Every structure is written in C-alpha cells, then in structure tokens.
Amino acid sequence: MPAVRIIGGGLAGVEAAWQAAALGVEVSLYEMRPGRATAVHKTSNLAELVCSNSFRGDKLDNAVGLLKEEMRRLGSLVMRAADSARVPAGAALAVDRVRFAEAVTEAIEAHPRITVIRAEVPSVPAASPDGATAVVATGPLTSDALSEDIAAFVGARHLYFYDAISPIVLAESIDRSKVFRASRWDRSVWTSDSGDPRGDYLNCPLTAEEYQRFFEALVGAESATVHDFDSERFFEGCLPIEVMAHRGRDTLRFGPMKPVGLVDPRTGRRPYAAVQLRQDTLAGDHFSLVGFQTQLKWAEQARVLRLIPGLEQAEFVRFGMVHRNTYINGPTVLQSTWQTRTRADLFFAGQVSGVEGYVESAASGLLAGLNAARVAAGLAPVAAPRTTAIGALAHYVSHAESSGYQPTNITFGIMAPLETPPRDRARRKMLIAERALGDLDRWAREIGLRGALEAAHG
Numbered sequence: 001m002p003a004v005r006i007i008g009g010g011l012a013g014v015e016a017a018w019q020a021a022a023l024g025v026e027v028s029l030y031e032m033r034p035g036r037a038t039a040v041h042k043t044s045n046l047a048e049l050v051c052s053n054s055f056r057g058d059k060l061d062n063a064v065g066l067l068k069e070e071m072r073r074l075g076s077l078v079m080r081a082a083d084s085a086r087v088p089a090g091a092a093l094a095v096d097r098v099r100f101a102e103a104v105t106e107a108i109e110a111h112p113r114i115t116v117i118r119a120e121v122p123s124v125p126a127a128s129p130d131g132a133t134a135v136v137a138t139g140p141l142t143s144d145a146l147s148e149d150i151a152a153f154v155g156a157r158h159l160y161f162y163d164a165i166s167p168i169v170l171a172e173s174i175d176r177s178k179v180f181r182a183s184r185w186d187r188s189v190w191t192s193d194s195g196d197p198r199g200d201y202l203n204c205p206l207t208a209e210e211y212q213r214f215f216e217a218l219v220g221a222e223s224a225t226v227h228d229f230d231s232e233r234f235f236e237g238c239l240p241i242e243v244m245a246h247r248g249r250d251t252l253r254f255g256p257m258k259p260v261g262l263v264d265p266r267t268g269r270r271p272y273a274a275v276q277l278r279q280d281t282l283a284g285d286h287f288s289l290v291g292f293q294t295q296l297k298w299a300e301q302a303r304v305l306r307l308i309p310g311l312e313q314a315e316f317v318r319f320g321m322v323h324r325n326t327y328i329n330g331p332t333v334l335q336s337t338w339q340t341r342t343r344a345d346l347f348f349a350g351q352v353s354g355v356e357g358y359v360e361s362a363a364s365g366l367l368a369g370l371n372a373a374r375v376a377a378g379l380a381p382v383a384a385p386r387t388t389a390i391g392a393l394a395h396y397v398s399h400a401e402s403s404g405y406q407p408t409n410i411t412f413g414i415m416a417p418l419e420t421p422p423r424d425r426a427r428r429k430m431l432i433a434e435r436a437l438g439d440l441d442r443w444a445r446e447i448g449l450r451g452a453l454e455a456a457h458g
C-alpha cells in the first residue's frame, strides 16, 4: 500500500494528510505537540491558529478569496472547518479558533487512513526503500534539531525574519459608550434582526489630541527585545505598530489606524484615527486589535493601549509578541509541484517552504499532499495551472528571484496576466477569477481528482 509521511500537524500538514488520504494512500502524520511545545502554540490541537483568527478576504475580487474558493473546490479540509467555525468579520472569513482547530483535529483523527503520531521528527526523512514519500510541513517554528538538519539538506543557512502578533482583549472590558460598531464602507456580511447591516467591527475613534498622546506614548515605550529597526527584517505586511510609529507620526494613521470608510454616529463625521477590534470567538467574548502586532513589553502594552478610547479598562486575554519565522529559499530548493529539486520523494509545504499566511500554507499543503500521494502510488506529479491562484503560488515559490527571497501572500500580481486586460480594475479581477475557476475545474477533471469536486459541491 503506498504511504506518505507528513511532518508537522499545522495548517499545511493537516491539509496534506487529508488530500493524500483522500487519494487512497496510508498517511502517518507526525506532530511534536504536546510532548514538545513551540514558543506560541497553546494547545495540543492540530491546525492551531497562533495569532489572528482571520483567514482574510472571502470574495472573488480579492486574490486570497479566490484561493479559498479554489481550495473549497479541491475538497480542502481547512476550508471546510473554517466555514463551519465562521464568526462575523465583514467581507473577511474569520473563525472561532477553538472550534476550527477542534473540527480539523476530529476529522483527521477519525480518518481511517491517517495515523497521528505525537513525536518530534529531528531530521529530514531519508528516502524510503518501499517508495513512501515525505512532506516536511513544520512551520515557522520548526524545532531546532530539524531546523539544523533542513539547513544541512538545503546546503545553505536558513533565512528568517521576525513577525509579531496582535493583542486580544476581553469584550466585557471594552467601554461601549466610547466605541461604535461598523464595517469600513458599511461592508458587512452580517445583518441585524431588522435586516440592516450591523457592522462587524468595534471601532475606537481618536481625536487629533488623543492620537498625538497615543503616538508619543508608543514611540517612548520599551520593547521586549531591543531591535535595530533599520536592520531588522520584518515582513512588511505584519510590521509591529511601534516599528510603524518610528517611521513617522502619521504612518499609523495611514495604516492600521486609518479612519477611511468609517463615520462615528455620535459626531456624524469621520474620526481623526481609529482602532478596529475584531470579534475573536463565536461567543463574542474576545476581541483582537486589528493590525496591532507589537513586541512591546507586556506592562508597556497595557499602559500604551489603554490610552485608546474605549480600552481604558481593557483586560488583556493575550498580549502581542514577537517570534522567529524559519523558511527555506523556495526558488533554490523547490519545484512547482512542491517537490525538492534534488529528491522527487521529498516535499516541503507551509510557512517553512516560503509562503506566508494560514490560507497560503494550507494551499501549499493541499498540492504537496496530492503530489506526495501520486508519487507514492507511482503516478507523475502535477502542477496546477499558473492561471489559478493555487498554481500561481506554487510557481512563485519555485521560480521567484532567489536572492533576498521573501515569503509571499497570494496576490493577483503573481498570477498570469490576462491576454487583453480591461482597463477597469474591478472587472479585471473578476475576469482573472472566472478564468482561474474555469481552468481549475478543467485541470481537476484532467488529473482525475476523483470525487473532490463533487464533495466540495456537496
């Protein structure tokens, strides 16, 4: 019986396991927690979301929305669990993190062809004499022993950068008399009982004076780690707020504190700046500060963030923090099938393969699992069309400029352009999305992805 070994039970690993098992292959999934912890995971659940509870945009006018739809059509477990654990978040897909991880864990543990082994794998799996393939999906916090062995395998020093996570506050500690509920531009997918858009975010409005006071406190606050802001290599999409503040007085007002699309119902005007709070659990008892990743010392976080109107008495369920992110230089190591260039039986997937984000990690796991199963069964591996978001991501990771390579989120910019693109941006995106879904369906039929489309369509 063909077999696949998967190392790491995170977003990429579970998706790889699910796909491989769906193709009739025996799967061993190795997860080191709870025996060995990481710096940020808190539970023993598979697919634990360590930071934001958001899977980002869920509409086809947005590349990550398109990627999600493609994954649904390919029978993704991560998407199925995310859809079942959805909480209000405007045009985005956000989930109750506990329900999400439990749904994934239950599905994986109940699968007759998947065996979960709770153990650390300290080295890159050697080629197997019986033809079993292997997927390394150990994430940004890959254990030290395995990190060293991966570094030896790829023949180069690991690349890494720092990333930071946002604080979460207890809902009942937010002063509701100072905040207002709204989605930017009234884009809400949830409605009140009367059918009006309800607004999925709590917004903390700041006057110019309040903003200045907050800014001064932030730039003067003490960091948990002393970082040289110029040489530190943060991922641009996930900069800590204090790093942004050091770039200029108004940087935050054009970033996570931008007030555009918001009108404070008490003044009838747009606030000078605003902080958005997003519901973190179905019960609505936790809210995260959107885009407020930080590495300030915890006491400093409490002091500075309590200057935000509405958060004066905030109780912090979790403080922001900084972490190390380990990843390989995809273009020098990988093919667009997620196989390594030197060993056809070995695959990398998820954040360690050089993608960024929950959805992208799961998407890479989906294709790596599918191909690991195919190769184990003696079939040729396949690459998804570059016109699809999932194929474009694989192409980028395996073909981008390798010098100074940085992990990427999915964007329309890395997808194959239209032959005759219309001028209108919105129309252009819709045409790219239509083409992608058409090509994906055709491709899935051609490679005989049995039952996956039917399963996805219920």
Ligand SMILES: Cc1cc2nc3c(=O)[nH]c(=O)nc-3n(C[C@H](O)[C@H](O)[C@H](O)COP(=O)(O)OP(=O)(O)OC[C@H]3O[C@@H](n4cnc5c(N)ncnc54)[C@H](O)[C@@H]3O)c2cc1C
Pocket: 007, 008, 009, 010, 011, 012, 013, 030, 031, 032, 033, 038, 040, 041, 047, 048, 050, 051, 052, 053, 119, 120, 121, 122, 137, 138, 139, 140, 141, 142, 143, 146, 163, 164, 165, 322, 323, 324, 349, 350, 351, 352, 356, 357, 358, 359, 361, 362
């Ligand atoms: C602090 C932090 C905050 C982040 N915030 C966000 C965010 O807000 N939004 C977002 O989209 N992405 C965020 N990311 C990136 C996020 O980690 C990835 O998007 C996603 O979790 C990657 O999925 P993955 O499967 O590659 O890794 P993970 O989900 O981390 O899964 C890897 C698994 O491998 C296990 N493992 C590690 N080494 C071994 C070993 N040797 N043997 C066996 N098991 C092992 C780990 O325990 C873990 O369960 C953040 C990452 C970190 C660390």
